[in-house]
Structures are given as C-alpha cells and as structure tokens.
Amino acid sequence: MFRRRRREQPEQVAEQEPAAPVREYGPWDADEPHPESDRIDLGxxxxxxxxxxxxxxxxxxxxxxxxxxxxxxxxLQLQALAAPRSSGLWDEVKTKIVSQAKHLEEQEGPFGRELAGEMRVESTTRPARYIGVDGPRWFLLAVISGPAALDETVAAPYIDFLKDVVVVRGDEPMAREEPIPLRRPNEQTSEKSDERPGLNPFKRGPEISEIR
Known part of the structure; x- marks a missing residue:
C-alpha cells in the first residue's frame, strides 16, 4: 500500500495488486510474478x-x-546453478548425464525434454528421471528416483512440488554452472525480508536436516 504524498491531498492511492503470473506453472524466477504461498526460504x-x-x-x-x-x-534432488544470460544449460548438462550413465532415454515431460532410465547408487541401480529447467541466468536440475521415476501417479506430488519452486538467482557475478548459494532457514540475515506479505516459510517450525 502506498502512502499519501502530502497530508493535504485527500485522494487515497489505491493498493496495488500483485501482478498475475504469465505462465501456468513454474519453477518460477524470484523476479517474475508467481503465486503467493507458504514456502521454505533456503536462500x-x-x-x-x-x-x-x-x-x-x-x-x-x-x-x-x-x-x-x-x-x-x-x-527428489534439486540443484540450482548459475547460467549464461544468452543461453541455457540443459542441452549441455543432458549430454554430460547421458555420457556418464547407461540405459537413459529421452522423453517428453511437463517441462520439456527429459531423461529417464537408471542411476547407480553405490553398488545398486535405481530408477531415475532427470528434469532440467532453464531460467533467466539460472538452471535447475531435478532428479526423481525410486518408484516415482516409473509411475506418473506416484510422481505427481513431486511434479506439483517442482512446479511451485522459486529460484533466487540474485545479481552477484557467478561462474558458469556455479551452485547458487543455499542456507538453512535459521541462517537468514537479520535484514528485513523483501518477500511479499503472506509468505510464511514454516507452519511447523524448521525441519531441515543435512546430508553430507
């Protein structure tokens, strides 16, 4: 809501409504209009x-x-990487994945071309589905593994989850394919957040653990 410019001006400036999304679903860039919802802020x-x-x-x-x-x-594994302004990374990353993993085939998915097949986990193999999304100066790699990689019904909650992810690239110079920094929710700075009203990162409190 905007304040009146001067006390003596009687007109009330109308409250601006958030811009409506121009796409049906994400992943979203933080600077584009996207639906307001509860999200976990990991930087x-x-x-x-x-x-x-x-x-x-x-x-x-x-x-x-x-x-x-x-x-x-x-x-579902997610990794956000910095990408060139002029082009995306998915075609290049897809080629690398195919060269390092066997029994992968291209297929059409809700986010475009993706890879499906098997991934090696230690001494065993596991069904896997590789999804790449090119955004403005970022690339998001999503890997669904387990039964959800084979069954669209089982995968649906993960696909819905991915459709509502927001990527915060920031304005800092970053090297090509450099991981976009993440943080635990309790590592947020004390500076005032610029998120729009109504976004509550947690309802049940922080529940983020770590894998090393």
Missing part, C-alpha cells in the same frame, strides 16, 4: 511447504549445494 531456493515431505540440505564441506526431498519410497 537460492524457496520451496513449497508440504508437511508430508522431508526436506534436507545436501552439503559439501561447509557449502550447501543442493536439496533432497524424501516422500514415501522415492526422492
């Missing part, structure tokens, strides 16, 4: 709040490099 990613999901930060040393979301017998 570079804002994730939908779903009490059925177990959300964990994946860390290398002291750096948080990704997110793992666990639900029933499946999982």
């Amino acid at each position: 570079g990613l804002r994730l939908p709040h779903n009490p059925d999901f177990d959300v964990r930060l994946a860390s290398v040393g002291d750096q948080h490099v990704g997110v793992v979301v666990l639900y029933e017998e499946s999982s």
